Amino acid sequence: MAVLIEASGLEKRFGDILAVDGISLRVQQGEVLGFLGPNGAGKSTTMKMLAGFLEPDAGAARIAGIDVQEQPKLAKRKLGYLPEGAPCYGDMSVRAFLVFIAEIRGFDREEAKRRVDAAVEKTQLAAVLEQRIETLSKGFKRRVAIAQAILHDPQVLIMDEPTDGLDPNQKHQVRKLIAAMAADKAIIVSTHILEEVEAVCSRAVIINRGRIVADGTAEDLMRRLPYHNTIAMHVPVGRAEAVARALAEFSAISKVETVGRENGKVRLRAMPSAGAPTPSELASLIRSRLIEAEEVHVERGNLDDVFRQITTSDAGTSHA
């Protein structure tokens, strides 16, 4: 598969602040890359450099193999970009705005109309087509900006928080749209919503203080959690010690710890030892042997914890 987005050693400084400190990444056709990081980590700045809005102080960005600095027009033709905050010309109607974008993208009248109709259908804007953009709700505005970005069916899509401000139904709609377009494009989506990464992204990159601190599939990232693939269960308070002792006798379990109590139940967590059967097999083994253990399940962890762990620890600068 072709590499359609490529950043190598991107750096950007604003005054004394090094906003982006040597970011390199490659996104292939068919990939949806989730771009994560705390506020101010440099996500938007990186995307602005990829889109050719900001010049990097060092490094280079390539869109579909074209250097964004050297041939900006050519690169921008291959790119659909949703800027941060989804800005659109508020004084225009949705239709006039999209026709303007289609004209700038070089489509003749017929083709422009066809493209606008297709984008409007994909983003469900038909109901507000003749309204001025400034009168629309936040969700509609966001979708107008998305329509603008996908209008020319670009090979590369870079979207800065495409689902921000949308209600759950609209979010679902946009995620479906991204998933449907994914096969023949390379897509970067920045987000604060970690469930979104699992829902639409084939890979996630976490950046902190301008550097990439993690890069991998959601599963890869969750593997970094100390409790990933441990077996969690609830046990009545009185039986906790006995169950913990029984668990410790399993050869497949290396360690048992108590992680909390709620509603008269103690929450236990068992770490599988090296050479243990798969976590789900281990879980069913525990279920069959220890009837006091309730809600036995495999802990996969969640991206929120990964995110917190990586972006708050000082060791967070080590590259994945």
Add this chain to the structure above:
Amino acid sequence: MHEFLRNTWIIAKREFVAYFSTPLATVFLIIFIALTGAFAFYVGGFFERGQADLSPFFQYHPWLYLLLVPAVAMRLWAEERKSGTIELLMTLPISPWEAILGKFLAAWAFIGVALLLTLPMWITVNVLGSPDNGVILAGYIGSFLMAGAFLAIGSCISALTRNQVIAFIVSASICFLLVMSGLELVLNVLRAWTPGFIVTAVSSMSFLSHFDRISKGVLDLSAVVFYLSLIAFALFANRIFVELKKAD
């Protein structure tokens, strides 16, 4: 070249229509016509002079433009920066020059419309007497060129701020200096303590002295070159400011 013209035209078209998306454009046009008329008839003594020409009309254009043109120019870039649409615009497959020129030409065309709406003045003076229409045509061309120069400065200043009010005040001030530098009042003060070449330099930068010559029917090359090069210079600065400030 074809692509350059096409993109510039699309930007200009959007920008021109944007002027009319609010009632402000109509208000502006009415004020412009009312003021040009009022100055010509009451201050300039159009009837009392008993001459069939439009010089009382053109005479006050620099002063009108001083306030009205920065008002037309102020939104060109400040608005883009405030609403964030500059990021959209600059990531479309167009060059910065196409955007800058497109916006400038749209605003210039808008002022052109305002000037065209004063054509009844020309008709009136032809009904009342037999003026030298060549002089009047030169006056219109000169006025339009001068408006372009004001406008280019306004567009350039507009790229420096996201606040339209600041853009208006700063560009009006700069234009004020450029107009004033031709007045005897100012030149006399300078003459008292500076060498002659500075006085000449200052007065030759003036909008007034160049416009005076044109509106008297002398469409001399130096005035045309003056305005056109001022436009070119301001738009060049505009290009730099857009690059410099777009990310702020």
